[in-house]
Amino acid sequence: GPKVLQIPSHQIIDMGQMVTLNCDPVSNHLYFYWYKQILGQQMEFLVNFYNGKVMEKSKLFKDQFSVERPDGSYFTLKIQPTALEDSAVYFCASSSSQGAMEQYFGPGTRLTVL
Amino acid sequence: GDSVTQTEGQVTVSESKSLIINCTYSTTSIAYPNLFWYVRYPGEGLQLLLKVITAGQKGSSRGFEATYNKETTSFHLQKASVQESDSAVYYCALGEGGNEKITFGAGTKLTIKP
Numbered sequence: 001g002p003k004v005l006q007i008p009s010h011q012i013i014d015m016g017q018m019v020t021l022n023c024d025p026v027s028n029h030l031y032f033y034w035y036k037q038i039l040g041q042q043m044e045f046l047v048n049f050y051n052g053k054v055m056e057k058s059k060l061f062k063d064q065f066s067v068e069r070p071d072g073s074y075f076t077l078k079i080q081p082t083a084l085e086d087s088a089v090y091f092c093a094s095s096s097s098q099g100a101m102e103q104y105f106g107p108g109t110r111l112t113v114l
Numbered sequence: 115g116d117s118v119t120q121t122e123g124q125v126t127v128s129e130s131k132s133l134i135i136n137c138t139y140s141t142t143s144i145a146y147p148n149l150f151w152y153v154r155y156p157g158e159g160l161q162l163l164l165k166v167i168t169a170g171q172k173g174s175s176r177g178f179e180a181t182y183n184k185e186t187t188s189f190h191l192q193k194a195s196v197q198e199s200d201s202a203v204y205y206c207a208l209g210e211g212g213n214e215k216i217t218f219g220a221g222t223k224l225t226i227k228p
Contacts, residue, residue: 004159031214043205043218056215091160095214103216105152105160 002026004106006092007074012112018080021109023092025075032075033093033103034067036060043091049075079111087113116141118206118219126225127196135191135222137180137206147208149182149189150216155202163191163204198226 005024013019025032031050037043047057049067064083069075075094079086089110093103117140127133141147151163151173164173169184178193189206206219 001161033215035216035218042220045215045217048215058215102162102165103214107159 002029002104004092004094004104006090006106006109008109009107010110010112012114013082015084015113016081018078019082019111021077021079021090021092021111022074023076023094023106025092025094026096026104029094029096029104031055031095031097032067032069033095034077035091035093035105036088037091037108038088046077046090082111082113084113087111116143116147116208116210116217118208118217120206120219120222122222123220124223124225126227128227129198130195133191133193133196133200133224135204135206135224137189137191137219139187139189139206139208141208141210144210146184147210148214149180150207150209151178151180151189151191152205152207152218153202154205154221160205196224196226198228200224201226 007022033048034046035043036046045058047061048055066078089108091108092106095103119138121136146169148167150165152160153163154160164175166173166182169182172181180189180191203221203223205221207216209216
């Protein structure tokens, strides 16, 4: 079936540095999402993105977070600067249309902030 | 806000026996959310198992089924006869429609005993 790829699979970074998580969504999809899962906790919605704009974001999507998809390339989540509490697995997802009711998820990027 | 509760963090079932994984939901933002079961097999990404968007209806896939019960706000996952290949983590989830922010339960790890 359709695949969402995430690069890298694991990233270790020092607190205060910037990190960019990359997502390669399903090729004809137009809606993109990021979710965050802290170890031992539920996966939680961060943000969704369509047509170059953030459509909705949760309270977890702090000011230090930003998303973009320049020129149809990777859909990225940037954290600048990182904090210890940003350590988590970040999952990217994409869907073909609004209310498509099926989001395709990537395998996740494990971010460790030291 | 919205929430999804899965009471069992881990379930162990003998092969060929029946299975039920409990899920209840609560939502303040929408009367009739879309309901999903997602599954993560070992070493793989999250994938949609089944979905139901209409209250009272049943969804089914790969021998699993779940009924959208708006009276009890439940969406329990059942299977009559499990196989070893069903070992995975199962997530109950709800979506609001529209931009389809998904709210996940904590997940239930299913282990099948041979």
